[in-house]
Amino acid sequence: MAHTLDNEFINPNSQIKSPPDKDPMLPCLFSVEQVKKETHDTFTFYLSPCENKISFPFQPGQFNMLYIFGNGEVPISISGNPSDEDRLVHTVRLVGPVTRAMKNLKRGDVLGVRGPFGNSWPVYEAIGNDVIVVAGGIGLAPLRPVLYKLLSQRDKYGKIVLLYGTRTPEDILFKRELEQLRSRFDLEVHVTVDRAQQSWKGNVGVVTRLIHKATFDPLNSIAVVCGPEVMMRFTALELEKHGVPSDRIYISMERNMKCAIGFCGHCQLGQTFICKDGPVFRYDFMHTYLTKREI
Amino acid sequence: MENLEKILAEHPFLQGLESHYLDLIVGCASNVKFDAGQFIFHEGEEANQFYVIRNGKVALEIFSPERGAIEIDTLEEGDVLGWSWLIPPYHWRFDARAVELTRAIALDGKCLRNKCEEDHDLGYQLLKRFAHIIEQRLQSTRLQLLDVYGTHS
Ligand SMILES: Cc1cc2nc3c(=O)[nH]c(=O)nc-3n(C[C@H](O)[C@H](O)[C@H](O)COP(=O)(O)OP(=O)(O)OC[C@H]3O[C@@H](n4cnc5c(N)ncnc54)[C@H](O)[C@@H]3O)c2cc1C
Numbered sequence: 059m060a061h062t063l064d065n066e067f068i069n070p071n072s073q074i075k076s077p078p079d080k081d082p083m084l085p086c087l088f089s090v091e092q093v094k095k096e097t098h099d100t101f102t103f104y105l106s107p108c109e110n111k112i113s114f115p116f117q118p119g120q121f122n123m124l125y126i127f128g129n130g131e132v133p134i135s136i137s138g139n140p141s142d143e144d145r146l147v148h149t150v151r152l153v154g155p156v157t158r159a160m161k162n163l164k165r166g167d168v169l170g171v172r173g174p175f176g177n178s179w180p181v182y183e184a185i186g187n188d189v190i191v192v193a194g195g196i197g198l199a200p201l202r203p204v205l206y207k208l209l210s211q212r213d214k215y216g217k218i219v220l221l222y223g224t225r226t227p228e229d230i231l232f233k234r235e236l237e238q239l240r241s242r243f244d245l246e247v248h249v250t251v252d253r254a255q256q257s258w259k260g261n262v263g264v265v266t267r268l269i270h271k272a273t274f275d276p277l278n279s280i281a282v283v284c285g286p287e288v289m290m291r292f293t294a295l296e297l298e299k300h301g302v303p304s305d306r307i308y309i310s311m312e313r314n315m316k317c318a319i320g321f322c323g324h325c326q327l328g329q330t331f332i333c334k335d336g337p338v339f340r341y342d343f344m345h346t347y348l349t350k351r352e353i
Numbered sequence: 354m355e356n357l358e359k360i361l362a363e364h365p366f367l368q369g370l371e372s373h374y375l376d377l378i379v380g381c382a383s384n385v386k387f388d389a390g391q392f393i394f395h396e397g398e399e400a401n402q403f404y405v406i407r408n409g410k411v412a413l414e415i416f417s418p419e420r421g422a423i424e425i426d427t428l429e430e431g432d433v434l435g436w437s438w439l440i441p442p443y444h445w446r447f448d449a450r451a452v453e454l455t456r457a458i459a460l461d462g463k464c465l466r467n468k469c470e471e472d473h474d475l476g477y478q479l480l481k482r483f484a485h486i487i488e489q490r491l492q493s494t495r496l497q498l499l500d501v502y503g504t505h506s
């Protein structure tokens with residue numbers, strides 16, 4: 059099923075809409091409850107609503123627009139547990155002006171939050187299947203809610219595999235949580251880094267090299283992949299090589315965003331809006347785009 | 354030896370190889386064991402063997418005087434270690450160190466090299482298999498070089 063960007067672009071996973079009773083352009087005020095340093099350039103922010111009554115339900119894969127006053131607004135995925143609706147958790151890598159400004163946020167500081175926006179990872183479609191979660195770098199943050207969700211309903215899924223690759227051992231996100239996940243018998247976890255010093259006892263090599271280590275039934279698996287585009291492209295190719303059909307592989311796309319509701323066109327690819335139709339897409343819909351240079 | 358034959362015959366690397374070639378390869382095979390931390394070979398040494406890893410973990414390292422030993426790859430159960438025995442001047446290009454207790458089947462590359470010269474069909478079969486491994490490792494290395502998790506990606 060070859061789709062191009064000019065064809066009608068329907069994402070089968072884009073059924074989630076923002077609540078109709080809320081102006082999606084109006085930020086709610088949240089205050090910083092806690093800031094946790096994950097790595098040298100990555101922080102997790104725990105936010106609670108300034109108005110006590112707001113709860114914040116979301117689906118794994120959805121994102122918020124975080125507005126840092128005086129600096130700007132950026133899309134950031136929710137990295138917390140979907141069953142915890144009272145506080146918001148975001149894990150942010152510092153790359154430019156807005157995210158760097160977030161580093162200075164302290165307990166009690168206030169920021170604006172719009173959302174949640176976008177669709178979700180296919181956690182319901184995956185019921186009854188094996189699930190392969192492949193994360194690269196900061197891509198583990200948008201996938202963490204998937205793991206929470208799958209593990210909260212563990213008996214509904216077959217094998218669950220987490221493959222995580224990052225730059226060096228020092229860049230590993232959620233270290234303690236990964237260790238806890240590793241000790242579970244109902245989950246297979248493999249971690250690799252691109253390079254390391256001798257003290258590292260784990261795997262070295264790119265994340266695609268982990269796929270052959272994992273045990274799953276390729277025709278009855280759903281794969282969810284998040285990370286830099288090149289990493290997602292090569293991971294999808296390797297999964298296909300191992301027999302996972304491309305319509306069972308899901309990836310999450312990132313583009314600059316402004317409105318996040320499909321108005322401004324900032325995130326548009328052909329007829330598709332990453333903010334509204336995504337950010338999660340089936341790989342068979344997106345793969346032509348991933349190798350196109352001119353877009 | 355029967356055990357070695359079974360393991361090698363079932364290994365994907367040698368799958369589909371004619372039985373007389375397999376017999377010949379089994380004749381060049383022996384079981385080896387490396388303790389955690391033990392070097393299997395060092396860069397610059399003569400490369401006269403290759404290994405099929407049965408269990409454990411091996412790190413490939415490059416030593417740089419400024420940065421110390423840098424791990425660039427790890428190999429585990431089922432992986433094939435070493436192709437320098439096939440390519441002149443037959444010297445190892447990396448250090449290989451057992452990260453944990455590692456058991457492997459060592460194959461006498463020097464002996465196989467001579468057999469490949471005598472019988473080019475065998476040479477082709479082995480080169481074809483090694484070309485596949487080299488291609489996979491090259492792809493991985495290219496991805497590593499892209500440094501996809503850097504801030505420029
Ligand atoms: C749907 C969606 C979800 C996202 N979820 C997260 C998340 O959970 N955590 C998170 O940290 N980021 C996430 N991002 C990326 C985040 O929005 C950007 O990193 C942010 O907008 C950068 O803003 P800035 O002003 O700090 O830097 P900019 O000025 O926008 O960028 C500064 C420099 O960093 C580079 N850069 C920008 N974004 C990235 C990136 N993602 N990776 C590597 N380099 C980059 C740019 O090329 C530029 O050179 C998400 C993006 C989208 C679209």
Ligand code: FES
Pocket residue numbers: 314315316317318319320321322323324325326331332333334
């Ligand atoms: S961000 Fe405005 S259309 Fe997507």
